[in-house]
Amino acid sequence: MASSKSQILIDTKRTIASISPLLFGGFVEHMGRCVYEGIYDPESPLADEHGFRTDVLAALRDQGYTTIRYPGGNFLSGYNWLDGVGPKDKRPRRRELAWQSIETNQFGTNEFMEFCKAIDAAPMMAVNMGTGTIQSASDLVEYCNVEGGTYWSDLRASHGARDPHDVRYWCVGNEMDGPWQIGHLDAVTYGNKALEAAKMMKWQDPTIKTILCGSSNDYMPTYPEWDRTALEIAWEHMDYHSMHYYTANHDGDTTSYLASAVAFERFVNTLEGTLRYVKAKRRSKHDVYLSWDEWQVWYSQMDLVQGNWTEAPHIAEDVYSLEDALVVAQWLNVFLRKSNVLKIACVAQIVNVISWLQTRNDGLLKQPSYYSFKLVSNLARGEALDVLVKAPLVETKQYDGVPALDVSASYDAEAKTGAVFIVNRSQTETLVTDVVWQDTKGVQIEKAWQLADSDAKAFNSWDAPDRVVAKEITVPVVENGRSTLTLPPLSFTVLSTRTA
Numbered sequence: 142m143a144s145s146k147s148q149i150l151i152d153t154k155r156t157i158a159s160i161s162p163l164l165f166g167g168f169v170e171h172m173g174r175c176v177y178e179g180i181y182d183p184e185s186p187l188a189d190e191h192g193f194r195t196d197v198l199a200a201l202r203d204q205g206y207t208t209i210r211y212p213g214g215n216f217l218s219g220y221n222w223l224d225g226v227g228p229k230d231k232r233p234r235r236r237e238l239a240w241q242s243i244e245t246n247q248f249g250t251n252e253f254m255e256f257c258k259a260i261d262a263a264p265m266m267a268v269n270m271g272t273g274t275i276q277s278a279s280d281l282v283e284y285c286n287v288e289g290g291t292y293w294s295d296l297r298a299s300h301g302a303r304d305p306h307d308v309r310y311w312c313v314g315n316e317m318d319g320p321w322q323i324g325h326l327d328a329v330t331y332g333n334k335a336l337e338a339a340k341m342m343k344w345q346d347p348t349i350k351t352i353l354c355g356s357s358n359d360y361m362p363t364y365p366e367w368d369r370t371a372l373e374i375a376w377e378h379m380d381y382h383s384m385h386y387y388t389a390n391h392d393g394d395t396t397s398y399l400a401s402a403v404a405f406e407r408f409v410n411t412l413e414g415t416l417r418y419v420k421a422k423r424r425s426k427h428d429v430y431l432s433w434d435e436w437q438v439w440y441s442q443m444d445l446v447q448g449n450w451t452e453a454p455h456i457a458e459d460v461y462s463l464e465d466a467l468v469v470a471q472w473l474n475v476f477l478r479k480s481n482v483l484k485i486a487c488v489a490q491i492v493n494v495i496s497w498l499q500t501r502n503d504g505l506l507k508q509p510s511y512y513s514f515k516l517v518s519n520l521a522r523g524e525a526l527d528v529l530v531k532a533p534l535v536e537t538k539q540y541d542g543v544p545a546l547d548v549s550a551s552y553d554a555e556a557k558t559g560a561v562f563i564v565n566r567s568q569t570e571t572l573v574t575d576v577v578w579q580d581t582k583g584v585q586i587e588k589a590w591q592l593a594d595s596d597a598k599a600f601n602s603w604d605a606p607d608r609v610v611a612k613e614i615t616v617p618v619v620e621n622g623r624s625t626l627t628l629p630p631l632s633f634t635v636l637s638t639r640t641a
């Protein structure tokens with residue numbers, strides 16, 4: 142890579158779209174130790190009166206989650222939501238087939254709503270389209286959202302939840318394109334079932350927003366035909382189309398892995414094109430947006446992840462390093478850059494399972510990507526900006542030449558605050574970079590942070606929990622509308638700004 146001075150040009154009038162707050166969502170599934178021993182652990186000395194781990198709640202609040210999707214995941218497609226409501230001692234203990242675990246049902250819909258309140262996040266529920274019927278989907282909406290005076294709403298009240306839960310966002314199934322899914326369907330059958338379910342659900346509550354199952358990854362043989370087919374059938378009754386995508390550095394090709402934003406952006410662009418195509422074909426005035434409601438780096442292989450019929454098995458508890466945190470940062474950059482069409486995103490999952498947060502009886506470990514997410518979710522506000530970037534290219538096996546800098550930015554005109562998010566994906570080059578504030582007189586950088594290490598594989602452990610953390614760095618000065626940054630290789634740098 143030939144090194145030369147890089148530039149980031151920012152004009153607060155060059156906007157992409159408003160940043161949807163729901164881009165900073167998370168996902169909770171009854172899988173492994175996400176629910177039990179993760180968010181809910183009544184036996185723990187760290188538990189509050191609801192049985193929630195207080196250290197986990199504090200970390201989730203710190204990350205600023207805005208919405209939480211629940212209860213699955215592959216778990217959803219074999220789940221009868223009635224198992225998880227009512228007196229706890231009457232709830233059935235069941236074999237859970239998706240992850241071959243034992244489900245005690247001590248945590249269910251009403252506990253989930255309490256949990257969402259505790260972290261001030263909006264609930265995003267999912268209805269079972271595998272073993273579940275359109276009737277059970279409709280009943281769950283009535284149970285959650287209808288005031289009272291009917292069978293299901295009165296049942297909720299009798300379970301101690303007098304006020305309706307007022308759940309706005311509803312996923313109609315999970316990964317129904319996947320042969321691994323309990324009750325997997327072809328696209329036409331799923332499209333029709335989802336349409337009929339959504340009709341009933343919206344008759345129960347016309348204010349809800351529904352989310353159709355899209356492809357489970359871009360390597361699915363049915364992608365993107367699945368998306369087109371299901372969308373064409375269910376378009377008018379859906380508000381969002383879901384995307385799922387997991388990645389990892391399986392081949393040890395760190396150079397390509399650190400250019401993952403190319404693949405993320407391509408996935409969104411294809412589905413954005415599909416949405417436009419279907420809207421035109423249907424001559425529709427209705428819009429459907431994208432919901433990236435499962436995304437994360439995932440190393441353990443899904444088909445090997447099984448619980449051996451135990452409660453809260455330790456499965457899919459991955460160790461993440463700096464390179465994974467830099468990929469997460471790029472993922473969030475893509476969310477901002479595609480915020481015209483991407484309105485919801487949920488990291489899978491928020492604790493223990495495929496997560497940057499790990500619990501032990503006596504504590505909590507934050508892995509490096511925790512800091513990538515926290516910085517972006519707390520600072521990206523207002524409009525996403527269309528940033529111009531000039532940087533040398535990094536040659537990769539998978540994506541050819543990719544600019545060494547991956548950048549996004551936001552600006553909140555009302556608050557007069559902004560943020561810039563910069564990944565230097567080069568493993569060798571320090572990039573001296575000019576940030577040019579093209580239109581803003583009187584901009585000042587208020588704070589700056591950096592997540593960096595000379596080793597792409599550096600990680601945090603129980604013995605060294607703070608090896609890779611975001612650190613505040615010296616605030617670069619702005620002179621004549623320019624700031625010069627020195628961006629080390631393998632780094633994520635974040636600036637927060639204020640305009641006079």
Ligand code: AHR
Pocket residue numbers: 170172213214215216315316435443489490495
């Ligand atoms: O998040 C883990 C699993 O990944 C989910 O259950 C499923 O939807 C996806 O394949």
